[in-house]
Amino acid sequence: MACTVRIASPLRSYTAGAATLTARGSTLAEVLGSLEQCCPGIRFRMIDEQDRIRPHMRLFVNSSEAHELSAKVADGDTVHVICALSGG
Amino acid sequence: MLPGMADTLWIGTRKGLFSLRALGGRRGWKLAGPQFLGHIIHHVVQDPREPRTLLLAARTGHLGPTVMRSTDRGRSWREAAAPPAFRRAAEGEKARAVERVFWLTPGHRSESGSWYAGSSPAGLFRSADGGEHWEPVAGFNDHPMRPQWAAHATPDGEFLHSILVDPRDPRHLYLAISIGGVFESTDGGTSWSPLNEGCAADFMPDPEVPFGHDPHCVVQHPLMPDRLYQQNHCGIYRLDRPGRRWQRIGKAMPKKVGDVGFPIVLHPLNPDRAWVLPMDGRTVWPRTSIDGRPAVYATADAGASWRRLDRGLPRSRAWFTVLRQAMCIDAHPRPGVYFGTTAGEVWASSNGGERWRCLVRHLPEIYSVTHAA
Numbered sequence: 001m002a003c004t005v006r007i008a009s010p011l012r013s014y015t016a017g018a019a020t021l022t023a024r025g026s027t028l029a030e031v032l033g034s035l036e037q038c039c040p041g042i043r044f045r046m047i048d049e050q051d052r053i054r055p056h057m058r059l060f061v062n063s064s065e066a067h068e069l070s071a072k073v074a075d076g077d078t079v080h081v082i083c084a085l086s087g088g
Numbered sequence: 089m090l091p092g093m094a095d096t097l098w099i100g101t102r103k104g105l106f107s108l109r110a111l112g113g114r115r116g117w118k119l120a121g122p123q124f125l126g127h128i129i130h131h132v133v134q135d136p137r138e139p140r141t142l143l144l145a146a147r148t149g150h151l152g153p154t155v156m157r158s159t160d161r162g163r164s165w166r167e168a169a170a171p172p173a174f175r176r177a178a179e180g181e182k183a184r185a186v187e188r189v190f191w192l193t194p195g196h197r198s199e200s201g202s203w204y205a206g207s208s209p210a211g212l213f214r215s216a217d218g219g220e221h222w223e224p225v226a227g228f229n230d231h232p233m234r235p236q237w238a239a240h241a242t243p244d245g246e247f248l249h250s251i252l253v254d255p256r257d258p259r260h261l262y263l264a265i266s267i268g269g270v271f272e273s274t275d276g277g278t279s280w281s282p283l284n285e286g287c288a289a290d291f292m293p294d295p296e297v298p299f300g301h302d303p304h305c306v307v308q309h310p311l312m313p314d315r316l317y318q319q320n321h322c323g324i325y326r327l328d329r330p331g332r333r334w335q336r337i338g339k340a341m342p343k344k345v346g347d348v349g350f351p352i353v354l355h356p357l358n359p360d361r362a363w364v365l366p367m368d369g370r371t372v373w374p375r376t377s378i379d380g381r382p383a384v385y386a387t388a389d390a391g392a393s394w395r396r397l398d399r400g401l402p403r404s405r406a407w408f409t410v411l412r413q414a415m416c417i418d419a420h421p422r423p424g425v426y427f428g429t430t431a432g433e434v435w436a437s438s439n440g441g442e443r444w445r446c447l448v449r450h451l452p453e454i455y456s457v458t459h460a461a
Contacts (some may be wrong), residue, residue, distance in 0.1 A: 010150050041167050045151035048185035049173035056150040083150035 001026050001075040005035060008083045014042035023079070028059060029069035031079055046081065058082040095418055097426055097447075098142070098162070099434060100129030100456035105144065107162065108447055114424055114438045117447045123165070124156075131413050133192040134460035135218075137200060142460065143219045145189035145205065153189045155205065157219045161460075170221040172205045172213035174229060182235075184209055191413075193251040196258030206248030210238045210265045212277065227278040228263070228271075237282070237299050238268040240292075249412065250306035254313050262316070264303040270318065271299075286334035288322035304350045305412040312359040317391075319352040319364055319412075326391050337391025341366065345378055345385070345396075351415035355423060355440075360390040363397075363417070363425055363441055365410045376407040384425070384441045400444035401435065408433075413456035428454030 005021045007014075015021060021038070025031035029051070036043040046057045051069055053059055059066045060080040061073055073079060095110035097117075104122035111118055127146045135141040142162050147153040155172065156165040177183035186207040195202025201218040204225075212225040228234065238246040247266045254260035259276040262283070269284040282299040289301045302321035309315045314329040317337075324338030324347045338347025348369030355361035363386045368374045377383070383398035408429045415427040425441045428434045432451035437444045 008150075010148055040169070041154075044171060044173070045154065048152060049175075050177055050183035050185050052183070052185065054150075054152050085149040 001073065003031060003073050003076065004078045005031065006078060006080045008081050010083050011042055011045060011081060014039040014045075025073055027069065028061065028066050028071045028073060028079065031073050032069065056084050058084050094461075095420075095424070096162075096460045097416070097434065098132035098134075098144075098456070098458050098460055099428055099451065099454060100132045100144065100413070100458075101432070101452040101454050102128055103452035105129045105132065106448075106451055108434060114418075114420075114436075117436070119448050123162075128188075129455060130188060130190050131192050131456045132458050133194065134458070135194050135203075137194065137197050138218075139461065141218065143192050143203060145192055147188055153186050153207070155189055155192070155219055155222065168215075168220055168222060172207055172211070172222040173224070174211055175224050175226075184211065184229075186211060187245060189213075190247050191249040191251060193253060196253050197255070199258055202258075204251040204253070204261075206251055206263065208245040208247045209241065210234075210246045210248040210268060212248060212251070212263060214277070225277045227273065227275075228280055231280055237271070238265050240267050240300055242267065250303065252306065252308045252316075254308070255310055256313055262306065262308065264306045264318075266304060266321070267300065267302045269299040269301040270303050270306055283327075283332060284334070285332050286327075286336070287318070287320055287325060288336070290322050305352050307352055307354050307362075309354050309359040311357065315359045315390075317352050317354065317362050319349050321348065321369075323347045324349070324352065324364060324391065335391070337387070340387075340392060341385060341394050342396075345383075346370075349410075350375075350412040351410060351427070353415050353417045353425065356417065356419050357421070358388075361386065361388050361440075362391065363415070364394075365408075365415060365427060367409065374407075375409050377409075380405045380407055382406050382408040384427075384437075384444075386441050397437070397441035398444070399442065400437075407431075411455055413458070414454050416457050416459045418459045419461060424459075426457050426459065428457040430454060 023031045023034040097108040099106040104125040106121035108117040130145040132144040142158045155168040174184040191206035193204045203215045205213040212228040213222045250264040252262040261273045271280045272283045305319045316327045318325040325334035327334045341347045385394040418424040430453045434447045
């Protein structure tokens with residue numbers, strides 16, 4: 001299944017500047033694995049070594065925030081990778 | 089120093105990487121950067137075995153920690169393929185994740201491409217291929233006592249730093265944890281034991297604890313590797329191995345100044361000479377220069393006495409904070425001493441601290457100043 005992944009600007013050094021990519025997978029874990037295949041290194045900046053979403057990252061499938069990598073992704077969905085940072 | 093190799097200061101800041109390159113025998117300095125604008129740079133270290141190689145420890149406010157590697161003296165950088173990371177936690181086990189790579193140390197000169205990294209929360213990692221792939225050092229990270237060694241972390245987590253490799257023996261290692269103490273391995277990191285006897289831990293209910301201390305910076309003299317110095321949260325210390333009891337050489341500091349600070353640096357050729365930068369550890373711990381009058385203190389007799397070095401530094405109303413990685417020394421016979429402040433200034437002395445001048449202002453908060461040749 002193919003989905004669209006929208007990439008926040010802090011991660012675009014891994015995507016050659018692209019803001020939107022196409023990835024494959026039926027769960028968030030599979031989608032991020034697919035993303036890692038084309039953009040090596042990007043996953044670890046978002047997901048820690050225990051498969052937890054890093055504190056300042058937010059992942060949405062369409063308009064619903066996903067808190068686990070087991071979240072389902074359907075064909076045609078959009079995964080949003082959003083950075084959440086406060087302060088200077 | 090090799091002919092044609094200019095002194096360079098690598099400046100890691102909260103908002104990017106800068107460098108200062110010496111011109112005309114350290115009379116002038118040219119600022120370059122930023123590289124990695126917006127990235128948090130905790131440490132930048134040159135490989136003495138391959139001087140074209142540098143490693144830096146980075147993260148951003150959003151993104152996880154990583155290591156970058158340059159093989160062309162910092163002109164270009166490439167990210168590690170496998171940055172430092174703890175092993176996957178077993179079922180029911182507390183799951184640890186590296187929040188920041190805090191410290192980098194080149195391995196022994198006989199082990200080309202070997203590097204060590206220290207993290208927060210406290211973890212030790214090793215690379216055998218020049219920083220491209222990193223593996224956790226199980227002997228430390230999974231030591232049954234490790235949870236107790238670093239049991240009293242501040243909310244920012246405990247920091248593993250000051251990884252020292254004995255130049256005579258690649259299997260002889262030291263490391264420090266703030267808060268946790270100093271630890272030693274004589275088998276290449278397979279086993280570890282605390283080395284804190286004599287150090288104060290006056291913030292603990294029992295000040296005579298075997299570990300739980302707060303070493304801020306530990307250094308080993310390259311020509312006399314049995315001599316260690318330590319700037320601790322609770323004083324300045326020296327340890328001459330095989331002894332195991334640290335001597336509080338900070339007792340010779342002026343009482344009004346005290347012996348609290350973050351960094352300590354050593355003369356590259358003379359094991360009796362060291363420099364520290366005291367900070368205010370009174371009341372609520374401002375951690376600024378004492379009474380707004382910054383000064384470096386130096387010893388030429390292994391800590392038996394200290395001399396104030398403040399010519400050229402502000403005489404008043406200067407509230408410096410200098411972090412543990414933010415002071416360094418070069419390799420000239422009359423060494424240059426350098427430090428960077430959290431207010432974004434880099435100060436230098438080309439005569440061992442006798443006279444200071446400000447090389448640059450208005451950088452972001454400085455975390456690290458290291459010398460490369």
